Each structure stands twice: as structure tokens, then as C-alpha cells.
Amino acid sequence: MSKRTNSAKRQLILDEAAKLFKLKGFGGTSMRDLAAQVGMEAASMYNHIKSKDEILELICFHISDTYIRQLTEVEHMQAPYVEKIRALIGRHIQLMIEDGAAVSVGNNDWKYLTGDRLEDFKAARKRYEKGFAALIEQGIAAGELHPVNVSVALFTILSAVRWVELWYRPGRNVTPEELEENIMTVLLNGLAK
């Protein structure tokens, strides 16, 4: 097999694993279930992936690396804080739309990580929350945002977008663009006129 085929198969395994973990939980999914879902013999699946733990790590760090990359991009933007926050929320929503199952694993199954990897994941989450909070804090200091409690605003925003991963699928009569724009209207401009 070419490297390319190998990498595509590995990605297929990760994608199907994320869907199964989302549906049945990390604990409720066996490597046998996964092999059946992927349509591969369990033995040949192990040519691509070492263990269920390795799969969990790869999915969780794909998500946390993406969040951190998005935060870093936004931190380097030359723009008002309100635009930075808009950009960060937008990327956050897009990741949920494009990679909902993996985001779900990152939200719910990360606690099954072990040792250093568990600590690394928690540190990445803290880094994201602190970076996001700093943007809100600076936006308030610059007079661009209402003077709210930063933690309350941060968790309200992060919580407000979490349903997207549970609800959104094609056929909901809302395009991804409308979804993003409507959420942004509520969070940044407020529902009230």
C-alpha cells in the first residue's frame, strides 16, 4: 500500500471511531465494533492503529490542536477585539459543523485519556479558555464590550455553541452560514433590538 492509502485508511478509522464514541461512548465501543463499522478485519486494522487508547489520543489532540491553532491565528490578527472574538466564535462553530463527532469526543471522552496525555489535554483546554478570556478582558478594557464578568461571559459563549455539535446536520433547513450568523447575532449583538 502507498503511504497515501495508508494515511487515508487511518483517517477513515479515526472518523468512524469518533462517530462510534459519540454514539456509544468510549467505554461502550470495542475494537471489534470499530472494525465492523470500518469494514476491515480487526487484525488488519491493527496495521494502522495500535489501540483504542491511541485512537482516543489522536482524536482529542486533533481537536485541541485545532482550537489552539485557531486561537493563535486570532491573537495575531490586527483587528478590534470584537472582530477577533467574532472570528474565534466563527472558527469554533465551523469546527463543530465540519468535525462534530470528533468535537463530541473532545468534549465528553477526553477524561479517559491517561497520564501525561490527560495533563496535556487539560493544559490545552486551559490555554484556550485563558486566551479567549483575555480577548474578552481586553475588549472590555478597550471599551468595545459591555463590562461583564469575564468568566460568566466566556462560559456563556462556550456553552451557547455546544448544542451545534448535537443538533446540526444537513437537512435542518439552516445553512452553516445562517447558523453561524444567527448565533453570532445573539451573542454579540443580543437578541433584543
Add this chain to the structure above:
Amino acid sequence: MSKRTNSAKRQLILDEAAKLFKLKGFGGTSMRDLAAQVGMEAASMYNHIKSKDEILELICFHISDTYIRQLTEVEHMQAPYVEKIRALIGRHIQLMIEDGAAVSVGNNDWKYLTGDRLEDFKAARKRYEKGFAALIEQGIAAGELHPVNVSVALFTILSAVRWVELWYRPGRNVTPEELEENIMTVLLNGLAK
């Protein structure tokens, strides 16, 4: 025992059960755990409560009945839609602050209800969502709210407040009033000035 003592004991059992279900899940909690937590012999606990299933029902319907009562109160208010929505979000947050463990059971463990009670609970939830959505829809029609997609606004708001039940406890350096006011600022006025 007086009726009053009986009713207080029953309430104590429900309160401790909600905390245990929140911590360990409905499936992960045994009647033996609960008796130990309440500080009662299991046998005498059964004088107050029939079964774990009955406890789950009582907690779930306490929450859904409260939500429906709050919705009905707000529907009968003579006020602009934006004030009705403010009042409904406020009551929703207050219930989470005052009765967080029970709200958590209503959010997560309701799926272990069975038969008619499961259907009744789902119907109550639908009634709440539809009533809340109608307020948003009417508020938009009256020109009081931004013309957003009603489902997106509804789920953004309901999701936005869900972290309160997970995060809030005394000692967070935010009073219940500040918490409510800050969430309301983000959702109704928007974070941006």
C-alpha cells in the same frame, strides 16, 4: 412520625438522590448508596419511597412541572416580549442555581424514565421549547427582536445557560444576581457595545 416529618424525610431522600445521580449517574447509584448518604437504614427508607424509579420520576417531574409553571406565568404577563423572554431566562437560571442537582437529573437521566412517564416528560419538554420559541417568534413579529432563525436562537439560549448548573456554587466570586444579569446582558444586549 408526623406528616410533616415524613414529608421532610422524603424531600431529604430526593435531594440526596439528585446529588448522587448527578455525581454517579442514575445507573451508577444504588439504593444502598443512597441510604448511606441519607443516613438511614435501607429498610426504613422504603417507608418513604418505593423504588429508584419512583425517585427518578419525582425529580424529573418536579423539574419539568417547574419549567412549565414558569412558562405559563410568563405567557400570562402583560409586558413586551423582550421582557417576557428576560423573565423566562431569569427563572430558568434561578432554578439551576437553587436546584442544580435536580436540573442535572432532568437534563441527563430523564432517558431512564419508562413507558408513559417517559412520553409525558418528552411532551413537557416539547411544550416548554414550543412555548419559548413562540415568545421569540412573536417578539420578532412585533419588531422587538432581531429577525433571527427561531430554532437557532432558542437552542443557543437554552444551551448558553446550561453551564450554570455545572459551574455555579457559592464561592465563585459571583453572586446569583450578577450571574443572572451578566448572562442576560450577553444574550439580550449582546457582548459588543
